Amino acid sequence: MDRVAVRFWNQDAAHMDQKFYTGFCMLTSAFSNWAVGVDLHQQRKLDWAATDMYYSLIHSGRFTCFLSIGDFPTGHSELRQLFADGETVRGSWLKTYKKKHFVDLGNEQTENRFVLSEVRQSLVSMGMLVQTVEEMFKIFSIILPRACDLRNDSNYEGLLIAHQYRHLIVTEEFKRLVELLNKASCHLLPMVVNMFKQYVESSSRKDLWYAFLNWMANREGLYYLEDSLQDKVRDKRAIWQALRWLEPLRQRHDLQIDLARQVHENIVMSTFGAKSKLMNDFRDKIDDLDRQIGKFGNHDYLPLDDIR
DSSP: OOOOOHHHHTTSSSHHHHHHHHHHHEEEEEEEEHHHOOOOOOHTOOOHHHHHHHHHHHHHHHHHHHHSSSSSSSSHHHHHHHHHHSSSSBBBBHHHHHHOOOSSSSSSSOOOOEEEEHHHHHHHTTTOHHHHHHHHHHHHHHHHHHHHHHHHHHHHOHHHTTTTOTTTTTTHHHHHHHHHHHHHHHHHHHHHHHHHHHHHTTSSSSHHHHHHOOOTTTTOOOHHHHHHHHHHOOOHHHHHHHHHHHHGGGSSSSHHHHHHHHHHHHHHHTTTTTHHHHHHHHHHHHHHHHHHHHHTTTTTEEEEOOOO
């Protein structure tokens, strides 16, 4: 396998660390969406709980593709097609990412064609069992299309949203939907953690990555994820469950802080240009929204921090 994405991320230690960190961010998103889905379910906000659970599955699918070949199809339909049919085209995340954030790439082009056999080959070469890989692919191929259709129904059909609360039929079906998506997420999340562990273990930089993941003093890696979950989820049982799934990534002995700092230097905003530009673009868009909304005055504006 000689994909441009593979060569892009393996060109030097900094890019390797940036791929590792991007993968960790995607793993964090999968866990965060699941945990927020749990929290919304407990608040009986069932349509949004279904949406978050669905996005946890999407992030897990993207993570699987990205960790193996360094890229993934951006569209939900293309991602579903990849796992269902074994191949898809268009929507390369890395192509857009490089175009926006890197200027020193020459004329090298990123492929838009994704082949599931390449993903399988890469995951097995990391050390994952063929049986585990096939089980994950089967889950994605079966669950993603159905979850997408149901998510669209629960999120966009006005009748369902209007009558999800204490409706004789709709409420119970919403509960079933969220519970089934939860069941799928609970099956997949420990598997993607195992995949990430195999990825770390197969790298020459595994000591640095373990150090970063377990950098307690700086609240990086797993501690950042734990703090994020504590901030978003009220039910401590969901947090405990997530931390239990993440346990294979824990390393408590012989950690060298200088190794963690090396990784950090490669992903801080001043070095990881893409991260800096993303945040600057995000801030600029919010500034523009602020200017536009400011033209309408405050009226009966109630600051959210004043709501108790």
